[in-house]
Amino acid sequence: MPRYKLTIEYDGRPFVGWQRQSNGLSIQQCLEEAVQGFAGEAVTVHGAGRTDAGVHATGQVAHIDLGRPFPADTVRDAINAHLRPVPVAVLRAVPASDTFEARFSAVERRYRYRIVNRRAPLTVDRGLAWHVRYPLDVAAMAGAAAALEGRHDFTSFRAKECQAKSPVKTLDELDVRPAGAEIVVTARARSFLHHQVRTMVGTLVEIGRGRRPPDAIPAILAARDRAAAGPTCPPDGLTLTRVGYPEELA
């Protein structure tokens, strides 16, 4: 069966999250209905990352198997035609080998988290960034972020419901960068635990506002206890920007 790799963008606001759920509309369901609409067959859309409700994507990746071959651009345009008017779009569709699995072949996931740090409420960025009213010390946040990079037991930054076998992960990058009134956090790893990015950002913001010392991270990691870290920040600012694959599959 011909397999296709899809690169997908969505506005997470109206959805219960990536994954099909009985309690509301998911991105996966919209895509599966759109594929069925054009290909005339029930198809599972296998995503690389199960983003939560309200989390956005500009570079989610999924794969589908179709009963018969179509030109890749036709797959992209036909799914998009059936997706309207929901805010989900296939940016690219390319033929993929049988060994390509969107989730299990991935070697890198990148997330961006946008914080708008000012007194005034959000307008155009409502739902697309986290509004933090109290002043943040970006240098303290950047220093704390560096202490999270590397291979650690991230139990303290893991949601209770997390289904990963091991809490040990390698965080390749956690960058904190000011951009005007905005603070942009970039997180990069092979994979993340459930809520890991949002709990890391929530903790960095506690450090940035002076509620915890800049050198708090090592003790939080060592505690191996979710209660040791800061709160899970809102989904609004989070976007899955890229999923990377080995060169032979990309």
Added chain:
Amino acid sequence: MPRYKLTIEYDGRPFVGWQRQSNGLSIQQCLEEAVQGFAGEAVTVHGAGRTDAGVHATGQVAHIDLGRPFPADTVRDAINAHLRPVPVAVLRAVPASDTFEARFSAVERRYRYRIVNRRAPLTVDRGLAWHVRYPLDVAAMAGAAAALEGRHDFTSFRAKECQAKSPVKTLDELDVRPAGAEIVVTARARSFLHHQVRTMVGTLVEIGRGRRPPDAIPAILAARDRAAAGPTCPPDGLTLTRVGYPEELA
């Protein structure tokens, strides 16, 4: 009476435009009601630029006169408290002299226009950018934009309803720059005619898609006829980003 200069941000989507109108909610009306809500008096909010329906701002400027003085940060926070939940926010409030007039003292206005040039529909950027599906030649657009810079009779780029006394304006900058799948146009002038930016962008896109030659601009300007230029593009991609004042008033 104490005067304040307000720097204002808004999402233009739900509004009929900046200016008060009988047929729907304007940004000006929201601000005037918010000022009245906190100061207890009817106040006119004088804006620097009358943005159209659907046009956004990150740097609109207005002035207000209040019956009695308040700390400037109180003015900002109190207006914002009364603005919720509409997507309008006062970013800054500062005391201003009696000679400061948001509209008439302005010496520079800057607009940004965002085009997303790709096949796939928009998701997070819906209403915040113009989606152009056919491929655009950015270099041809940039060359044509340069021919619009300078002092010209812009009659060909002026809406019929335009109330400006003279169609002669000096366009200080019209920059066209690719940014990934996006094309960002920056326009800067002391003032613009009604729909001038949107008609310039609409014309540049016709050149970018090859419907008009790259050197079409001089003949369009010389025609002094709105019918000679391209269509007025949608408001979605347009944002008023800055209004500049002489240093002694800024």
